[in-house]
Amino acid sequence: MRHALFSIYFLTSFALMAQPRFGVNEVRLGGYGGNMLNIYPNMPSHDLQKGAYLDLSFHLRHTDYYAAYNEPTAGYSLSFHDLGNAEVLGHAVGLQRTFQLEQRFGSESPRFVLRENFGLGGIYTTKPYDRSSNPGNNVFGSSLSALVSAGMGLYVNLNNHSIGARFDYLHSSNGHTVLPNVGMNTPTWSLNYAYSFARRYVAERRKFPETEKLIKTWNVLAYGGFGLNQAGGTVRPTNTPTYQKHIIALGATYRYSLINRLSFTVEGYNNETYRLWNNVMQWDPKNPYLGSSALMLMAGHEFIYGRFGMLIQMGLNIYNPTLYRLIGEVEQPTTSNQLKSIIPGRFAVRYYVVSPDFNTSGLFVQAAIKSNMGQADFLEFGIGTLIGRKKAESE
Template sequence: MIFLLVFLSIYSYCVNAQVQPQESKYFFFIEPELMLGKTVSNYNDFPKTDAVQSVFLSVGIKDTRNLHSSQYYNHPTTGLSFSYSNFGNDSILGKAYGIMPFIQFHPWGHLQKAWSLKFGMGGSYFTKSYEDSEQNLAIGSKLTWSFQAFLYRELFALNRLNFRIGAGYLHSSNGHTKLPNMGLNSAHVSLSCQWNSRILISKKKDVYLGTDADPDRKYFINVRTGLGIHEYGGKSKPVGGEKGNVYSTALSGGILFKQHLKVRAGFTYRFYEHYYDQIEESANEDYIDSPSWNASNIYFHLGSEFLIGHFGLDIEGGLNLFKPFYSEYYKTYGGGASEVKYKLKKYFSSRMGLNFYFINTNKLPKNNFFIGANINANFGQADFSEVNFGYTYTFL
């Protein structure tokens, strides 16, 4: 599913390029970037590595339109990054090739416009996984999710060129769809040179002239259904287990701020196939009287979604109100962690993903549908990967 969203982002990017008007409401850029970093050990016997060397090539569009989102983010950038990474131990960790849609913006406005934040989420192909070396507990499958979070500082601009330095974090994980799945993390510094399709010039501060008929906030309701998949077990074992589905339904409501930021609250119901199977097989007297109900999960969630065009970067955290069988699961696969870690994982859930909206969100449609892909976690530990379909209604 994540690769379908990548395809849709490529399609959306090409459509935007074709319909670009002559008055230059957009301009394009190409940015090669060199990164140097170090992997972060996250399990015992993590293989020794040299410096991580990565090359990114990003292509994108800068939005100069006088829309709410453009004004608020000081004219954001969206695009695609194509990447190659060597993790400093080719025999165990191998290399990775990735495609990642990204969003970049200036959250501190015009006073600090030299600084920007970049977030990306996509997919990667690894040349080595656990199947090639049992020392590689980080990557259990050759296809993975990939995430990027970077802070950039512009150094200087010269005609159409913009030179930048950056620092940030890269993460790869298959979202618990195949074990082991410890995940591969690396910290980086970078140097890049951005070529722009027009000469870079300083501009006066843009001011949005709003009206009472165009309020800063609107209200919406959101409903979605999801299908998740995971391999039953802990982060590293058992290897080669059966896959199981997780079915989800969520209902929420919230506020849309300045047509670009959705903040919501609501409830989600989940049903775990693996939990149900384990209850049936073990005939545990605490759960067997109602296996379907005890294999369920109900949680209250708070979420935020950053909207730019057809895409939304979705981040959510939640409090589990009901997840009874997780205690039995943790006894088997918790790895002897402390009681504090157990409580955190039992009661707190998180979710992050990318949504594609059928109608451009800048048009502020009353009715809109979306498809998405996300990774779900128990307080940071991957639980399952999910595809979802949803509907949102905005009260205009």
Template sequence: MHLGKTLEANTDFPKTSLQKSVFLSYGVYNFKPNKEWAARLNYPKTGIALGYTDFGNSDKIGQAISLYPFIEFAILRKATPNLNLQIGIGASYTNTQFDAIENPFNRAITTDLNWSFRSFLYYDIYKKQKTDYRLGLGYLHHSNGHTRLPNQGLNSLAFSLSAKFDSRYKPKPIHTAHSFSNKSQTYISWRVGIGQNVLSEEFNSKKEVYSIAISAGKIINNTFKFGGGFYYRFYEHYYDYIKNDGDLVDEQLPHFKDNPFGYATNFGLFATSELLLGHIGFEFDLGLNIYKPFYKIDWQLNQGYSFVSGNGETIVVLGELDWYYEIKRTVSSRMGLKYYLWSNTKAPKHNIFIGAHINANLGQADFTDLSIGYTYRFNYKEQTNKLL
């Protein structure tokens, strides 16, 4: 059970009482000898969690049902055996959304289905043979990945009291890590994706973002994947705004109309890191936008506001092109999950994956996409020393 506080997402956000959540989790230990990634990560637990959350205001914010795959690590094991970190990323259904007339001050959630993220520290306060009683402190997030605006996101801080039930007495790890040699492989990979986003609250219908990326790097011990590459994207919203003679194009950038396709594109370089857990990959990328010319208009539309003056005239104020704009224009990020057709534990030379990711300008959601890709591994480079 979680008790916590829903944080204010915007000015005049609806008042909330105590947030209440109930989560039911099912997890497994990973002590099997053939799970190299588990040995490399000191035998984390993995599983799936189903939760129900009441945000503390049933009329204006409502409730959510969430589903999270998770991984749980023991941390500071030398200092204490009782502290664990659990991280989950998944999806949620939220039953109450923003409405310009009926619910105008909840600008956090605008769609039924949303991305969800959960991070909790757990401390085991009392242990019996098959039951651990735990205190937890954590953070929860819900947002739609820029597929409809407004999308300020629901953020919560929570305290939990829970019990963990083991189906058997506490198992002891099978120390097989010594059988795994330290090794690395060079890889090359490509992916194509199709995503969706909206341009602004004025242009709030979903349109596609098409992308392609290539990368190369190293896979260390069949568990850690690091690399870098190049991405290219085409934004349908950008293209349509230019083709339809949008006001800001006419006023500021009329030359965009000479090549709407080119000015609706984005390309850059990225560094990628991925945790390989058998068939599953947890991926985080950090990128540098070399070319994204339309983002100037994107920013002005999204960071601006409008109001009605005393004489009834609507005044539009554009977002300021300040230092923060320069950072957001330059830095991209990407986070999500991948499923590989063949387990990475077996180090297959050829592998195919599908992925679901949220892409961002720095930390602000840009678009959500689905992708399919291919990875090719070259031969092992193996060291003579063993692990442990």
């Protein structure tokens, strides 16, 4: 299998290098290794996790990001993973949408560059949890999971060639839609080689007064969504159907630079899983709807890249009676679990229908994983809007 995977990489790379008219600016091939973190008790034993990846990158010229960040690119990353335990964890294939920002050492020569990279997509595993045939895999409860990566690398450019070393953190989760769901958490190191179809571009240092007028402005945010998960614990599968959550949020955002935005929201949601727990445990709240609901304050940072945004939030549970009882009466009342009942979080990706480079008002759609102190709680989808000045004024 290993030889077959690398053969696919070689043939794909060769085909793309022979036909640059497809619009691919750069092809990068690399190999990685790292140890999956044992973040939960009773995880399956495993050796070194290793694999390979093929990155296809496209230039985003003539944008604000080019003037500010030299040579930013967007693209796709195809990856193959040996998870370190073929019998229990199996192998995996990942596909991500990727974004890279570049910082150069020296104003003119891009010989040495530092790149920050982000990726969001999915991963398919060959041996997920199965109650009868593979009960030891509590990392992957389903064949398909979300895959998120973030990293940084140092690269040396030699005309159309580039070699580099990169650090990445890989995380997978199905949002508790299928249990168990510990998820893959792996810090990795990789070496890679790239071929560019065009000479390195020296960005013109320009200013964009239209977009700059939108920076350092406040906007109102309104959002509604729904979530899905199974009832049970991270390593305690229950084979139940998925239950819905209904979410509303209202707050404000502040964009303080070209790619950075802060958000502050008050959010409430009603949780069908909580209602199930209240019935099964006979907790019988006086008001079933309020007893299965929650209220939280959330603060977060959004990384903006064109029409896309990546949002990380943390907050404080103001009201969540069922979760408090779950931690106190069902789970072990450890410090970690106590923090889960207090600190909610979210990782989300947004797509703006109207470009945020020239507008502060507009709709967005969002996909997210809601968490409790970093542990996945449920998968979430929603639609929201920003309300502000309608359009940047030209100078």
